[in-house]
Amino acid sequence: MTDQNTSLSxxxxxxxxxxxxxxxxLVINMGPQHPATHGVLRVILRLDGEKVMGLExxxxxxxxxxxxIGEHRTYTMFNPYVDRMDYVAAVSNGLGYCETVEKxxxxxxxxxxxxxxxxxxxxxxxxxxxxxxxTHALDIGAITPLFYTFRDREEILKIFEKYCGARLTTHAxxxxxxxxxxxxxxxxxxxxxxxxxxxxxxxxxxxxxxxRIWLERTKGVGIISGKDCIALGVTGPxxxxxxxxxxxxxxxxxxxxxxxxxxxxxxxxxxxxxxxLVRMAEFRQSLRIIQQAVDGIPEGPIMAKVxxxxxxxxxxxxxxxxxxxxxxxxxxxxxxxxxxYRLRVRPPSFVNLQALDQMCRGQLVADVIAVIGTLDIVxxxxxx
Amino acid sequence: MIAKLKSAYGSGxxxxxxxxxxxxxxxxxxxxxxLQVLRNEEQFDYCVDLTAAHYPNREKQFxxxxxxxxxxRNERIRVKTLITESETLPTSVPIWPTTNWLEREVFxxxxxxxxxxxxxxxxLLPDGWKGHPLRKDYGILQQDNEWVQINLGIESxx
Numbered sequence: 001m002t003d004q005n006t007s008l009s010x011x012x013x014x015x016x017x018x019x020x021x022x023x024x025x026l027v028i029n030m031g032p033q034h035p036a037t038h039g040v041l042r043v044i045l046r047l048d049g050e051k052v053m054g055l056e057x058x059x060x061x062x063x064x065x066x067x068x069i070g071e072h073r074t075y076t077m078f079n080p081y082v083d084r085m086d087y088v089a090a091v092s093n094g095l096g097y098c099e100t101v102e103k104x105x106x107x108x109x110x111x112x113x114x115x116x117x118x119x120x121x122x123x124x125x126x127x128x129x130x131x132x133x134x135t136h137a138l139d140i141g142a143i144t145p146l147f148y149t150f151r152d153r154e155e156i157l158k159i160f161e162k163y164c165g166a167r168l169t170t171h172a173x174x175x176x177x178x179x180x181x182x183x184x185x186x187x188x189x190x191x192x193x194x195x196x197x198x199x200x201x202x203x204x205x206x207x208x209x210x211x212r213i214w215l216e217r218t219k220g221v222g223i224i225s226g227k228d229c230i231a232l233g234v235t236g237p238x239x240x241x242x243x244x245x246x247x248x249x250x251x252x253x254x255x256x257x258x259x260x261x262x263x264x265x266x267x268x269x270x271x272x273x274x275x276x277l278v279r280m281a282e283f284r285q286s287l288r289i290i291q292q293a294v295d296g297i298p299e300g301p302i303m304a305k306v307x308x309x310x311x312x313x314x315x316x317x318x319x320x321x322x323x324x325x326x327x328x329x330x331x332x333x334x335x336x337x338x339x340x341y342r343l344r345v346r347p348p349s350f351v352n353l354q355a356l357d358q359m360c361r362g363q364l365v366a367d368v369i370a371v372i373g374t375l376d377i378v379x380x381x382x383x384x
Numbered sequence: 385m386i387a388k389l390k391s392a393y394g395s396g397x398x399x400x401x402x403x404x405x406x407x408x409x410x411x412x413x414x415x416x417x418x419l420q421v422l423r424n425e426e427q428f429d430y431c432v433d434l435t436a437a438h439y440p441n442r443e444k445q446f447x448x449x450x451x452x453x454x455x456x457r458n459e460r461i462r463v464k465t466l467i468t469e470s471e472t473l474p475t476s477v478p479i480w481p482t483t484n485w486l487e488r489e490v491f492x493x494x495x496x497x498x499x500x501x502x503x504x505x506x507x508l509l510p511d512g513w514k515g516h517p518l519r520k521d522y523g524i525l526q527q528d529n530e531w532v533q534i535n536l537g538i539e540s541x542x
Contacts, residue, residue: 060508067493068517072524103403230430230455233482244455251458315402318451318462320432331451333437342437342518346451354485383508 024048032061036139036369039379043356043372045365052360052368057353062383070343075101075175075310078343083169085345086381088131091124091160092323094173099254100319100330101175102304104312112300113177114256119190119293120163120172121255122286126197127156128324129279129286133204136276136373140217145207152200155193162189176306182297190294194287201283208276218272222359222371225270232358233351236326238375241278242270248322255321259296260289272374279376311338325349325376345384349377407449407462415465416474419450423479428452428461431480434487436494440520444468446496450476467496475501493518510535 030043037043040061046053066085070078082097083090095117102108109117134149157167162183164172172178208214224234226242239246247264249257265281267274312334320329326348333342352375359375360368397418398409410418422428433451444466453460467473475498476483487498488507495516497504506513512535513528532538 060506060510063508065517068522068524106403231481233431233480246455252460317403317405318433318460327432329433329451331433331435331449342435344433344435346433346435350485350489351482354482 025053030368032058037372038135038377039382041353041372041377041379041382043368045368047365050364052363052365055357055360055368057356059350059353059379059382062379064384066384067343067345070340072339074338075312075340078340079174080169080171082345083171084380085347085384086323086325086328086349086378087169088378089124089128089324090169091120091172092128092321092328094171095121095255096319096321096323096328096330098173098175099321100317100332101310101312103317103319104315104332104334105175105306105310107176107304107306109177109255109304110301111256111298113302113304115293115297116178116182116186116302117173117255118257118260119290119297120160120170122289122293123156123159123190123193124170125324126283126286127153129283130156132279132324132373132376133276136370136376137208137214139369139373140214142208142211142214145204148200148204148207152197155196159186159189159193162186174303175310177301177303179303181302187294187297190290194291194294198284198287201280201287205280209280215273217366217370218276218374220269221272221363221367222374223269223271224355224359228358229270229355232355234326234355236322236324236348236352236376237275237278237282238326238352238355240264241267241274243268248320248327252320254319257289260292262288272370275374309338311336316342320346323348325378325381326352347381347384349375349379349381353377353382405460405462407464409464409466412465412467412471412473416476416479419463419476419479422452422461422463426454427456428454429480430455431476431482431486432460434476434483434490436490436496436518438494438519442466446494448473448490448496472497472499474499477501492516495519 026047028045028047030037030045032040032042042058044056044058066081069081079097082093086093130149130153134146137145160170161167164170164180224242226244229239229242229244243266245264245266250264262285265278267278314334314336316333318329318331320327328348329346331344332340335341356371356375359371400407430453431450432453435449437447439445446467448465448467450463452463475487485507487501490496491504492506492508493516505511510531512531515522515528
């Protein structure tokens with residue numbers, strides 16, 4: 001395995017003799033319509049029997065031209081589009097975008113808005129990880145966690161619905177703060193949720209963590225070292241499971257995460273089982289943050305003084321947050337008008353998916369499914 | 385660090401800062417070298433993003449921007465270079481393997497080729513698509529009508 005340059009040679013699909021049946025290698029298409037690829041992802045596998053010699057991802061089936069649309073919408077009009085990219089964790093996308101534009105404008109959301117933002121973002125992180133756990137376990141063959149996690153995720157979606165009217169593509173934040181005040185009973189709901197879900201997480205762990213089949217399917221599968229992760233630009237729980245203790249909420253804090261006390265779970269071997277453990281630990285850390293935040297929501301305004309027509313000064317800024325999938329970054333170039341000149345989204349799933357080739361070489365076909373699940377990709381974000 | 389680079393490269397680098405974020409505009413000729421230096425000596429081992437912007441009214445129409453982050457220094461910088469329409473850039477894949485797909489996307493959306501890239505082809509749009517959508521002269525409702533007609537069998541614009 002190459003060490004510092006983790007560039008692997010691309011698949012050679014053009015030369016006919018390499019793909020004919022009398023060769024030992026078989027090229028199989030795991031097509032865009034597949035129940036386990038988490039969306040429309042096409043993976044071309046080059047197999048030797050059941051072993052994967054290499055693979056190539058073909059993406060772009062969900063490309064909607066969000067960056068081009070961004071150049072033709074005003075800053076506030078673009079806000080709902082942002083949720084649709086990573087549709088599983090829509091609130092985080094909104095937080096990243098609103099914070100970037102606030103940076104351009106030079107405003108900061110008031111403290112009450114920051115606290116509520118953190119609560120909603122951490123709830124969203126839990127919802128995203130619950131969906132990840134359900135679908136990942138389902139791909140591997142464990143059907144029960146799907147029902148458990150989706151049932152418990154409903155509680156979070158109920159809170160979102162009561163707050164902003166939508167369960168999935170929430171459009172919860174506005175540039176400069178929040179639009180809706182926390183509804184009557186918001187704090188009580190969140191506190192009830194925290195006490196409701198803590199034993200549920202233990203339930204998920206009971207089902208999977210020491211389960212012999214789960215251990216066989218996930219230990220030693222899809223190993224990637226910390227150095228390779230950094231070279232390939234992989235971030236999020238995948239990076240942390242490979243031993244690199246780095247989380248944007250601690251390294252470059254945003255949205256008053258400085259006020260909260262939480263740990264960063266890391267793994268050692270960088271295999272699928274470690275990624276599972278890291279995400280389970282992140283559940284508990286998110287609960288800690290929510291508990292601290294909900295106890296201390298200050299009174300005050302929820303919206304900073306932002307002009308009705310948002311016209312940031314000429315300049316460019318890059319800001320990123322720790323989305324549940326990794327580092328989600330926004331690079332906005334402003335030319336002084338009401339519409340962004342260039343709006344670039346740095347999607348964590350897009351960069352993480354590049355590592356799929358390296359993680360799957362030498363593994364079996366069934367492991368490819370496990371690795372796609374463990375990378376936690378959302379095609380909406382990969383393709384934008 | 386900026387002072388050291390400036391003394392080494394003189395007028396080729398212009399360090400700037402906006403809203404507390406440091407970035408430098410470098411000359412096209414310095415490009416693979418300065419990125420190598422940033423990675424090997426200044427420990428910017430993580431290439432966060434590689435993107436471009438199109439300014440059709442300028443002589444050097446494209447802005448290519450690398451966003452780099454250093455774990456050791458917990459610092460993020462941007463490196464920007466300006467190129468004309470027909471110029472190509474050397475690939476950064478030997479420096480950071482992350483840029484493999486990022487460069488493919490810049491090629492797909494802007495038409496800027498990177499020399500030495502192992503797999504320079506479109507990534508998000510279909511392979512036979514003509515045109516580069518994120519350029520400013522590509523309309524918002526424009527599509528490659530020929531491709532849509534041949535492959536989807538419908539009149540484009542529906």
